[in-house]
Amino acid sequence: MRQKKRQYYEITVIARTLKRSEEAEAIPFLRLLRSPKAARNDSNLAKPGNLRGCRKERMVNQSEKGLTYHNIALKDNLIIDADNSFWAIPGEDGEGNPTIPRKALSLYENIRGDLDNQMNDFRFGANLTALYIDPTDRCNANCPYCYIPARIRKKGRSMTENELFFILEKAAKYFREQKRKAVIVFHAAEPLLVKDIIFKGIKKFNNDFKFGLQTNASLLEIDDVGFLREFQVGVGISLDYYSPKINNRLRPLDGGSGNFRAAIRAIEWFNGYEGMNVITTITKFNVTGLSGMIKFMHAKKVPCVLLNPVRLTQKNSRFLKPNEALMSRYFIKAVDKAIELSKKSGHRIIIGNFTNVILGIVAPTARRLMCDISPCGGGRCFLTITASGRMIPCGEFIGLKEFSGGNIFKSGIKEAMQSPSFKKVRERFVEKIEECKSCTLRNICGAPCPAELHSLGNMYKKAVFCEFYKKVVNHAFKLITTGEEKYCFRKQGLNNLEYEYKLLR
Ligand code: SF4
Numbered sequence: 001m002r003q004k005k006r007q008y009y010e011i012t013v014i015a016r017t018l019k020r021s022e023e024a025e026a027i028p029f030l031r032l033l034r035s036p037k038a039a040r041n042d043s044n045l046a047k048p049g050n051l052r053g054c055r056k057e058r059m060v061n062q063s064e065k066g067l068t069y070h071n072i073a074l075k076d077n078l079i080i081d082a083d084n085s086f087w088a089i090p091g092e093d094g095e096g097n098p099t100i101p102r103k104a105l106s107l108y109e110n111i112r113g114d115l116d117n118q119m120n121d122f123r124f125g126a127n128l129t130a131l132y133i134d135p136t137d138r139c140n141a142n143c144p145y146c147y148i149p150a151r152i153r154k155k156g157r158s159m160t161e162n163e164l165f166f167i168l169e170k171a172a173k174y175f176r177e178q179k180r181k182a183v184i185v186f187h188a189a190e191p192l193l194v195k196d197i198i199f200k201g202i203k204k205f206n207n208d209f210k211f212g213l214q215t216n217a218s219l220l221e222i223d224d225v226g227f228l229r230e231f232q233v234g235v236g237i238s239l240d241y242y243s244p245k246i247n248n249r250l251r252p253l254d255g256g257s258g259n260f261r262a263a264i265r266a267i268e269w270f271n272g273y274e275g276m277n278v279i280t281t282i283t284k285f286n287v288t289g290l291s292g293m294i295k296f297m298h299a300k301k302v303p304c305v306l307l308n309p310v311r312l313t314q315k316n317s318r319f320l321k322p323n324e325a326l327m328s329r330y331f332i333k334a335v336d337k338a339i340e341l342s343k344k345s346g347h348r349i350i351i352g353n354f355t356n357v358i359l360g361i362v363a364p365t366a367r368r369l370m371c372d373i374s375p376c377g378g379g380r381c382f383l384t385i386t387a388s389g390r391m392i393p394c395g396e397f398i399g400l401k402e403f404s405g406g407n408i409f410k411s412g413i414k415e416a417m418q419s420p421s422f423k424k425v426r427e428r429f430v431e432k433i434e435e436c437k438s439c440t441l442r443n444i445c446g447a448p449c450p451a452e453l454h455s456l457g458n459m460y461k462k463a464v465f466c467e468f469y470k471k472v473v474n475h476a477f478k479l480i481t482t483g484e485e486k487y488c489f490r491k492q493g494l495n496n497l498e499y500e501y502k503l504l505r
């Protein structure tokens with residue numbers, strides 16, 4: 001079946017189902033591959049004018065439901081139903097007009113309702129599956145774009161062992177009732193400042209949760225690596241550049257130069273560990289070096305890098321904003337570099353947030369990163385617990401006092417989920433945003449980020465980097481049409497997907 005999807009003389013409509021160990025779930029993946037030969041000679045083709053809701057001259061900026069056109073490149077169009085991410089790439093008739101086989105259109109009509117329902121459940125269900133725990137508010141670094149205000153980073157508190165275990169017990173009880181094994185991620189500020197209690201927590205609650213850790217690696221020791229590997233902890237290491245000078249300017253440590261040496265040492269200790277990823281924040285200081293970063297990380301056997309545009313939530317991060325056109329160009333170059341290196345070497349490197357965009361197109365409900373989904377995952381699929389026990393929808397809200405859902409030492413997770421501030425975040429979705437509600441890419445981009453936009457004055461605005469998302473999504477479509485998207489997944493990742501619908505002619 002997989003072979004056929006890349007035979008371009010055939011028109012193929014494909015849907016995939018995600019196979020998950022515990023919960024198999026239907027995932028739409030539909031595409032109609034370009035078929036110049038077949039299309040030209042086929043009298044059974046519909047013209048775009050026959051498509052419901054599909055008007056070439058009124059494409060992108062109309063809020064019509066159903067199929068609309070979207071340009072992915074100068075000459076390339078696709079049709080897409082933005083509500084459920086059904087999409088297809090038309091062929092051409094003898095006069096160069098786009099054509100869609102009737103068979104594909106009737107498939108669309110038949111499954112449209114199901115796809116709408118799948119997408120709605122995925123977007124509007126509030127299935128809490130992860131907790132981010134900040135076991136300390138303190139940090140030994142001073143990254144200029146940090147979303148935690150400096151006064152909290154330097155003077156904040158740390159949890160005691162009893163407090164951390166109290167939270168983990170409470171969470172374990174909550175998730176047992178929900179019959180779910182959740183993920184606990186130890187996150188900002190620098191969790192390894194309280195390494196002892198975290199590691200004890202991982203050992204003690206190993207059967208209750210999967211664990212993750214985000215760190216600047218400055219306090220990581222070689223024995224810790226063995227421990228983290230043994231307990232299969234997902235580890236994110238922060239590193240912004242492949243040269244110490246630029247990296248250390250962006251990731252300075254207290255009383256020292258920066259985390260470059262420590263991060264590289266840790267990456268080498270992990271030696272290709274599948275649970276490791278490197279997180280790079282894109283700013284105006286590293287934007288042109290993104291593909292260099294990928295090359296460097298590939299040589300260090302890193303399996304996954306996240307290239308995240310800096311969020312402008314905190315005032316001090318705003319002067320680091322990269323030029324959007326430059327960021328689009330260099331991000332896409334980095335994607336192509338990752339594909340090139342993965343193709344010609346035994347080691348595959350993926351850009352995790354780009355893979356999420358590909359998934360947004362081929363299997364939208366299989367996405368795991370929550371910023372591209374609208375409403376986003378904050379206060380819906382996960383929440384953050386700060387060192388003082390405050391529950392907030394996402395770490396990005398940490399400096400925004402009005403978004404508290406209560407304190408875990410006094411109230412429960414359920415209460416936080418039902419709190420007005422969490423609801424406020426869940427109620428913000430693309431159809432309510434004037435600039436986004438008619439955008440054909442609205443359910444692939446998701447218009448992040450509510451915290452960032454709230455702090456900029458109004459969360460009902462389009463994404464700060466809207467043009468970047470459009471270019472990146474278009475690049476993802478182009479890769480899918482050439483069959484290159486497979487290099488954007490971990491080798492095992494693609495095996496977790498299978499076709500759900502298929503139409504061959
Ligand atoms: S922010 Fe995203 S959804 Fe909104 S207009 Fe831009 S690309 Fe479309």
Ligand code: SF4
Pocket residue numbers: 370371372376377378394395396397448449450451452
């Ligand atoms: S979009 Fe913003 S608030 Fe939502 S999950 Fe992402 S970072 Fe958090």
